[in-house]
Structure formats: structure tokens, C-alpha cells
Amino acid sequence: MGVVRTIVFPALRLLVWALIAVALLYIAFVRGSGEDTEAAASPSAVVDPPAAAVVRGDVTNTVSLQGSIQADPATTVKATATGVVGKVRAEVGDDVEKGTPLFTVAVTTEPPPATDPLAPPAAPTTRTVTVSATVPGTLATLDVLPQQAVTVGDAVASVSPGTLTVSAPMTQAQQFRLLQPPSTARVTVPGGPGTFECTDLRTGTPATTPETPDPDAGYVDPYADPSSAMTGATVSCAVPAGVQVFAGLSATVDVTAGSATGVLLAPVTAVQGSVGTGTVWLVADDGAQVETQVSLGLTDGQNVEITQGLEEGQQILQFVPGTDTPAGQPGGGMYGMGY
CATH class of the missing domain: 2.40.50.100 (RNA polymerase II/Efflux pump adaptor protein, barrel-sandwich hybrid domain)
Known part of the structure; x- marks a missing residue:
């Protein structure tokens, strides 16, 4: 019994550890290198960029702006x-x-000076x-x-004047969508009298600018969408008499600048450009991507009207090449070009 305890058990223990070491070496160097070679030899997976079909539908160019009620200047x-x-x-x-x-x-x-020095001065x-x-x-x-x-x-x-005006700033993209604004807009004041129509709608740049300088005015966010930058331009319209609102209240201004029915539509993310003309990438039957010039009409921020250059049912790249795609899509990220 003493021999088994002092010689046999230690020998068995050494044998087990030796087998474990050999197995680990095999996994690390033989099997692992074989799998790496096989993976390197196999071609990498290629994910085709997503495509979208040109469809026929309706589009309404309604721009929603956040603004406030202001008293008209004296x-x-x-x-x-x-x-x-x-x-x-x-x-x-x-x-x-x-x-x-x-x-x-x-x-x-x-009075004028007297010509006669002897005459009394005139009053x-x-x-x-x-x-x-x-x-x-x-x-x-x-x-x-x-x-x-x-x-x-x-x-x-x-x-x-005792009158009020609704004023709202515009981003670069919103300004392009309101190149031909209507004469009225729909205004909603939270907790107020409900949605009402304001008149004398106009766009432009405020006559006065804030006196307090913006500490971030000199900073440019390299990751910001240029189309979302404020331009200094505003939309304003007159509050009708009899509507009970007050200066300083916040308001949502909905401006509808045109609508169309039964027109060709494409996602705005597929179009490079936003006003008048643009570029899409047409997917041919053989999978080739053909850069194609198109004429643009109205947009609702999600889809844009194609007035010339494409036909219903054609496939185009859903996202402009070289831009990020939304999360959940191949190469997910933030939206790229668009409105």
C-alpha cells in the first residue's frame, strides 16, 4: 500500500497532466492553424447594398417648425x-x-433784422x-x-399695434423646401385654443439679432448633418384677431407647400441633391450600379417626387454610395444624404 501511494499515484498524476498539455498544444497550434488557413482560403462574404423600388404614390410637402408667439414691435x-x-x-x-x-x-x-435802425424791434x-x-x-x-x-x-x-406674430427658425433643408411658401399656415399652441390658421405668411431674416453672443458660434460639429444647420431665416405669420394667445408661448407651425397624387416616388436617402435635379444609382438587371440624373419635385422628408429620369418599378440603391446607412441595415450608421 505504501508503494501505491508513493509511486503509482504520483506517476498517474503526471501522466494525466501530460495528456492535458498535449491536448492543449494540439488545439492551439495544429487545429487552430488549420482553421485559420481554411478561413483565409475561403472568400469573404459580400453584402449587396440594399435597393429600393421606384413606386407611385402621393406626397405632401408639409414642414413642421418649432417657434414662439411674439408681440409685434411698437x-x-x-x-x-x-x-x-x-x-x-x-x-x-x-x-x-x-x-x-x-x-x-x-x-x-x-423776426428778421430790422432795416430801419430807428424802428422798434419786432416781437x-x-x-x-x-x-x-x-x-x-x-x-x-x-x-x-x-x-x-x-x-x-x-x-x-x-x-x-397690439398684434401678435408667430415666428419659427428654419434649417437649411427646411428653407429649401419652402422656396415657394403659401400665404397661410396651421399653428398649434400647447395648452392653448387649439389649432388655428395664421395669415400673411412670410419668410426672411429677422431685422434684429441677439445681443448676447453664442459661445458655441465658432464651433462646427464635424459629425452634424449640414442640412440641419440653422440658417438665420425664419417663417412668420400674423395671429388672427380674437385668438387668445400670449407673447412668449411656444408654438408649432405646420406649413404645407404643395401636394401631388399618383406620382413617382423614391426615398430621399437614395437621392444626392434636393432641389430641382439630383442623382440616383440605378441597379441594372446584371447588378451594375448606373449613376442616373433625375428631375425632382415635392418631398415630404421621407420620399421625393421623381418628375423625370426614372420609371415605375425600377430598382435604385436605397442609400447614396459613400454615405452611412441607418442602424439595422448593412453597414449601419446614421442617415446620409437626403432632405
Whole structure:
């Protein structure tokens, strides 16, 4: 029994460890290298880029913008004569019309020099000039007092129109989609009176810019979609009288700039370009990808109308070559070219 315990068991233990070591070496160097050689010899899998069919359908170019309600600026009233304020005829808060008297100015005119040195000097003459409101509205400020001296061009009062405007900034892509905007838009104010139609729709650049500089104005995100950059342009429209909203409230502005039915459509991700003309990659029967020029119409942000260059049922690449595709697709990432 002592021999078995001191010689046999240790020998068996060494044999087991030796077998394990040999097995590990075989797996690491023989079998592994064979699998690597086989994998290297086999061709790598090729994933065909996804394609999409040109279909016929309807498209409505509705752009949804996030903006706010703003009070229309007051109009400044300037003094029309140089002299001394006489009678003040209005008070702040009064409703005024164009031409409503606000105050009078006593204008003194000195007489010309006498030609006869012996004649008594002529007395100066005084005439009264009335300064009136130049627009209708509510008198917001009146910065004069009786006996106060004023000069032509002095800002002496302001008249608020009492109207409101909905204003919303646009991105680069949205500005291209609203090259020919309609005259009205649909506005929704959260918690407000419900959706209403605003009129006198116009696009442009605000007359004033924020006085506080943007600390990130000089930074350009290299991964940002250029079409999502703000351009400084805005869409604005007038809030109709009788709609109960207030300055400072947020609002959603939906602008519908055209619609079409039964037209050829392609995904916007398949088109390089967005206004007038663009390029798609047509998939031929043999799988070849042919760069093809097309004419473009309306878009809803997902699909774009093809007015010329393609036929219904043709296959095109779903994504512009060289751009990322959405997550879940081969080569997934963020959207590439499009609207």
C-alpha cells in the first residue's frame, strides 16, 4: 500500500497532466492553424447594398417648425418741430388712431433784422404744431412733459399695434423646401385654443439679432448633418384677431407647400441633391450600379417626387454610395444624404 501511494499515484498524476498539455498544444497550434488557413482560403462574404423600388404614390410637402408667439414691435413717434411742449393731449394706455393728437409744440420764430435802425424791434412770433400718432394702436410710451424742449427727430412716444406674430427658425433643408411658401399656415399652441390658421405668411431674416453672443458660434460639429444647420431665416405669420394667445408661448407651425397624387416616388436617402435635379444609382438587371440624373419635385422628408429620369418599378440603391446607412441595415450608421 505504501508503494501505491508513493509511486503509482504520483506517476498517474503526471501522466494525466501530460495528456492535458498535449491536448492543449494540439488545439492551439495544429487545429487552430488549420482553421485559420481554411478561413483565409475561403472568400469573404459580400453584402449587396440594399435597393429600393421606384413606386407611385402621393406626397405632401408639409414642414413642421418649432417657434414662439411674439408681440409685434411698437412704432416710434418722433417730434416734428423744434420748440417747447405745450399741452399734452394723450396718456399712456390710450387707444389711438393714425392722426390722433398726442401733444403740441410751441415753435418760436425770431423776426428778421430790422432795416430801419430807428424802428422798434419786432416781437418774435409763435405758432403751434401738433404731434400726432403715425399708426393706430395703443399708446405704449409718451416721454414728454409740459414746458419740455424738444427737437425735430426726437423719439417722444411709441405706439404698440397690439398684434401678435408667430415666428419659427428654419434649417437649411427646411428653407429649401419652402422656396415657394403659401400665404397661410396651421399653428398649434400647447395648452392653448387649439389649432388655428395664421395669415400673411412670410419668410426672411429677422431685422434684429441677439445681443448676447453664442459661445458655441465658432464651433462646427464635424459629425452634424449640414442640412440641419440653422440658417438665420425664419417663417412668420400674423395671429388672427380674437385668438387668445400670449407673447412668449411656444408654438408649432405646420406649413404645407404643395401636394401631388399618383406620382413617382423614391426615398430621399437614395437621392444626392434636393432641389430641382439630383442623382440616383440605378441597379441594372446584371447588378451594375448606373449613376442616373433625375428631375425632382415635392418631398415630404421621407420620399421625393421623381418628375423625370426614372420609371415605375425600377430598382435604385436605397442609400447614396459613400454615405452611412441607418442602424439595422448593412453597414449601419446614421442617415446620409437626403432632405
